[in-house]
Amino acid sequence: MEENKLLEIKDLKVSFFTPAGEVKAVDGISYSLHENEVMGIVGESGSGKSVEAYSIIGLLQDPGRVVGGSITFDGENVLSYDKDQMRQFRGNKVSMIFQNPMTCLNPVYTIGNQLEEALTCHNKEISHKEARDRAIEMLTLVGISNAEKRITQYPHEFSGGMRQRAMIAMALICSPKLLIADEPTTALDVTIQAQILELMKSIQKKTGMSIVFITHNLGVVAEMCDRVSVMYAGHIVEQGDVNDIFYHPQHPYTKGLLRSMPRVDELKHERLIPIDGTPVDLLNPPKGCSFGPRCSSCMKVCLGKRPPMMNVGENGHTSACWLHVQEMKKEEEAKDNG
């Protein structure tokens, strides 16, 4: 397993230094991603899921800074890259698609122009004709019909779903090994979302690239991902195989999220069980477990100390909660007594 690790993040910390104080947007997260794997990162707004992705690809904006930890891609430390190396890294090895395709496409250039730009930036030798052919090929791949005509059009002539397809084509034109998808379907309608998800699944199968899929929609995660990390207030609270997360969730936050969602396939009306309280104010995060103040099984220790990440199942299913520590202690005691 060790050799095909594509991306490894260890104890990554990202802070924003605002006038009001330091905001620890990402506070010590670790995970690794293998080749041909889709990792889902779920969390609410402000949980740090996008910030984490931006720091991989080096797009963090002031006043955000990586303050600790490491990001290793294919054995190389990404954080030590200088500007030129970063530029080579972006696009060629890692690329990203964003939430809102309209704000990410340049309205004054044609779609073809923008697609070709990505290619010529990374490969100076490529001829205009070749770049153009490749752009047409990519647009066809993402399911845009009549691509020869389409590449001469501007973003406003595309519909929302089409623009997202064009974004995907642009991201994949240099055949990256890793695609970071930051809420790629959130701005889209469900029927269009279904189209884009199917497209991403089929491309992933074809090319074998890895995807970091960031979303707040648990349904999308269940459909797309192999492994899932659940984030809350800058921490990963639970991580594991997609089936383990959905069928045997361990962390109270994951359990709460799954319980609080109405499901279209439920057979009778059941009252939703909400998670109490409001999301964390990252300027004044609670001491101890960040989910503690909202947790229904909160104990004294939760408010004082942060829980460690513990193994709670097979296939690297881990969760950070003091309940697991207690359970383990009880088990040990039972063993000692028995």
Next chain:
Amino acid sequence: MAEDRPLLQVEHLTKYFPVKSGGMKKQFVQAVEDVSFDVQRGETLGIVGESGCGKTTLGRTILRLYQPTSGRIVYDGTPIYDSEKKIAVRMLPYRGKMQIIFQDPSASLDPRMTVGEIVGEALRIHRPDLTKKGYRDRINELLDKVGLNTEHANRFPHEFSGGQQQRIGIARALAVEPEFIVCDEPISALDVSIQSQVVNMLEDLQKDMGLTYLFIAHDISVVRHISNRIGVMYLGCMVELCESFELCQHPLHPYTQTLLSAVPLPDPEKSRARHRILLEGDIPSPLNPPTGCRFHTRCPYATEKCSKCVPEFKEYAPGHFAACHKLDG
């Protein structure tokens, strides 16, 4: 008996918006086209559809925040709009009975008014009899009802989180003790963990105060959860209307079937095992909607008839309405 008749009847409601165009021809966005339904007292009618299907316009037109183009709206037996008889009543007395909760709480609350002023503004108009103390008490009572503190009355909207802002919006709508509330995407701007809090609160308020809801949302699982009946809209038309469990179990209209199969399920095995109906292309422009059945350009079952005749919206099973030629066999 007043109890038997529906609280709200909407008949052939149509709303067109004129569009400025450079040429000679005046164009219209056909936002709502010939929509009819009833809402019974105490029930929740859900309206689902994708963006641009006219669901928000429908809600606002019913409240006459937009002037209807044609059709008839009857509230509690009294027509409040009738294009044929040229009835368009003054809405002010009805504002005390029909209210709306808007989608984006941060945009719908005046940033320069305190929460107390926002919630109390309607009271000043509709309850001039209240004393100063009575007015304050009523505001505190409302804030308490939606789970906010009474001290919050002196704060401004920006001091609250999204979920709390939506609670303020709900308190504002409840201030005049309405019977009927249009909930226009009340939870889509909120975080997942907050959504269920607001959904539960809306359900509790309905029970306590005997409210009737028109619940508009694009998320079919939320609508299914809260509604007794659901209407599905596509490009301005209502394509199916039915009891909510029945709709999700046995959808008749091809669009409803697609919509249901497109919803991602939070269940890895189920969602990977099921067969998904994928639609071709995008929603056509409501400026120039397709002829005949508006869904025919994307419908997997479309025939020649569909592009020519508009399908009739009729009852196929008791209480199950749909508009599709395929159902006629």
